[in-house]
Amino acid sequence: MSVNKEVKKITTNTLLKMKSAGEKISMITAYDFSFAKIFDAAGIDIILVGDSASNVMAGHETTLPITLDQMIYHASSVVRGVDRCLVIVDLPFGAYQGNSKEALHSTIRIMKETGAHAIKLEGGEEVLESVKRIISSGVPVMGHLGLTPQSIYKFGTYTVRAKEEAEADKLKKDALLLQEAGCFAIVLEKIPASLAKEVSESLTIPTIGIGAGKHCDGQVLVMHDMLGINTEFKPRFLRQYLNMHQQITGAVQNYIKDVKNKNFPNENEQY
Numbered sequence: 001m002s003v004n005k006e007v008k009k010i011t012t013n014t015l016l017k018m019k020s021a022g023e024k025i026s027m028i029t030a031y032d033f034s035f036a037k038i039f040d041a042a043g044i045d046i047i048l049v050g051d052s053a054s055n056v057m058a059g060h061e062t063t064l065p066i067t068l069d070q071m072i073y074h075a076s077s078v079v080r081g082v083d084r085c086l087v088i089v090d091l092p093f094g095a096y097q098g099n100s101k102e103a104l105h106s107t108i109r110i111m112k113e114t115g116a117h118a119i120k121l122e123g124g125e126e127v128l129e130s131v132k133r134i135i136s137s138g139v140p141v142m143g144h145l146g147l148t149p150q151s152i153y154k155f156g157t158y159t160v161r162a163k164e165e166a167e168a169d170k171l172k173k174d175a176l177l178l179q180e181a182g183c184f185a186i187v188l189e190k191i192p193a194s195l196a197k198e199v200s201e202s203l204t205i206p207t208i209g210i211g212a213g214k215h216c217d218g219q220v221l222v223m224h225d226m227l228g229i230n231t232e233f234k235p236r237f238l239r240q241y242l243n244m245h246q247q248i249t250g251a252v253q254n255y256i257k258d259v260k261n262k263n264f265p266n267e268n269e270q271y
């Protein structure tokens with residue numbers, strides 16, 4: 001696949017045009033310079049510096065422990081690896097739920113200290129005031145509805161959300177409110193494909209799905225899951241494109257063997 005070098009930078013406007021043109025949007029998470037550089041050069045449209053860093057980078061069970069300072073460290077590393085794609089950073093748990101002033105303060109820190117292009121936050125009506133305040137400061141906001149992992153202790157499980165009518169109705173209402181407030185896109189996580197289709201068709205802004213079926217305007221996967229670095233997480237929605245766990249294990253075992261057998265370094269690998 002060749003990367004279209006004509007498209008200089010992906011902006012939030014590019015994403016709107018892609019939705020209008022029926023072109024699907026590709027999004028992947030990244031948390032460091034080296035992977036961000038590979039994904040950007042491969043032609044990805046969006047890198048999300050997700051608070052899933054709390055799970056896959058720091059080994060926490062949930063996304064709740066990651067701090068704003070830690071997100072800023074990951075995001076600034078990612079931004080240094082990127083020339084072309086849009087970089088969106090998650091506002092972590094505790095950095096915006098207090099009030100809209102706190103939400104704006106956290107956003108300003110992210111924008112000033114990382115060089116990222118937009119932020120994402122979880123929730124609908126409950127965070128609307130913060131969404132409006134951030135957007136009025138000039139920062140683009142991506143919404144996130146359905147399974148919102150920062151609320152895991154409220155939900156109790158990571159199962160599919162909005163299967164019942166009342167929750168589906170609230171999600172549809174929240175999606176419209178986020179669009180009216182000025183969000184440029186919304187992540188729909190782990191909801192029925194039929195609901196995601198209805199929401200995607202009702203909005204003018206793009207929806208980016210994870211476990212939300214093929215009718216979303218784009219898709220996002222966590223890099224550790226799709227590259228097979230993380231082998232324990234195998235939900236139905238996940239397509240694993242590589243088995244890095246196996247490949248890395250083999251490579252490291254070969255290295256260990258070569259060191260033990262005195263095969264590394266050889267004469268050409270020394271000064």
Ligand code: KIV
Nearest residue numbers: 029050051052187220
């Ligand atoms: O933190 C994250 O990686 C996310 C995606 C799963 C959408 O929010």
